[in-house]
């Protein structure tokens with residue numbers, strides 16, 4: 309496991325947007341960021357999931373999150389621009405962006421993968437990530453020190469049978485990260501890195517490995533040290549790298 313001890317106020321005065329914040333790793337990351345002082349913006353498909361996370365954050369005494377339901381499968385450029393305006397009006401800038409939301413798609417060979425499901429995975433995991441990043445860049449440029457984390461996977465670094473659409477989408481995610489990192493290198497205060505959480509006890513993992521004992525895998529809480537490290541100032545200047553949570 310990645311060894312890192314975050315200061316309690318590591319993310320004080322930082323505004324951080326987390327996608328897929330209603331469940332799984334994204335929900336835990338949002339709660340962890342809020343617990344370290346961040347003002348979090350919770351984005352996800354299902355309002356009730358986001359509201360439940362927001363309530364937990366409020367009950368713990370942290371800053372009240374902004375809840376922003378958005379379906380990344382259907383969202384268009386104008387929707388991302390509306391989000392940019394909403395964040396600008398409330399917070400003026402954005403200090404962190406955790407691209408976490410993804411779908412698994414079919415666990416099938418390429419010849420068994422229907423067009424529509426391949427396209428759906430690419431829409432949520434890649435196209436939406438690109439459109440959201442582009443819309444947020446003006447706000448990230450206003451930050452004194454901004455971090456963008458792209459969530460990858462081991463199959464986004466080496467292809468594997470029956471992981472086609474998802475694996476291809478995670479390779480593309482690494483490509484988005486590297487391209488943004490190179491564009492920001494030197495002249496910008498924005499850094500971009502990718503993070504492979506590794507097998508983690510969530511609904512997605514259970515969907516991918518229905519016969520596995522979930523207790524075998526670490527919980528989202530277990531892998532939070534690297535989520536904190538990459539989002540906070542201790543990783544300032546680290547740009548364009550691919551990390552593993554363990």
Ligand SMILES: NC(=O)c1ccc[n+]([C@@H]2O[C@H](COP(=O)([O-])OP(=O)(O)OC[C@H]3O[C@@H](n4cnc5c(N)ncnc54)[C@H](OP(=O)(O)O)[C@@H]3O)[C@@H](O)[C@H]2O)c1
Nearest residue numbers: 328330331332333353354379380381409410507508510512
């Ligand atoms: N868990 C693992 O073992 C593992 C391993 C490697 C990589 N990862 C990566 O880690 C990230 C988090 O995975 P997880 O296991 O926490 O997944 P999860 O439990 O399935 O949660 C996925 C989250 O993404 C959101 N989401 C899905 N489709 C969306 C859409 N169209 N629009 C908006 N939000 C959408 C979901 O929102 P709703 O709550 O509204 O459904 C949910 O909050 C993903 O990028 C995944 O690829 C996970």
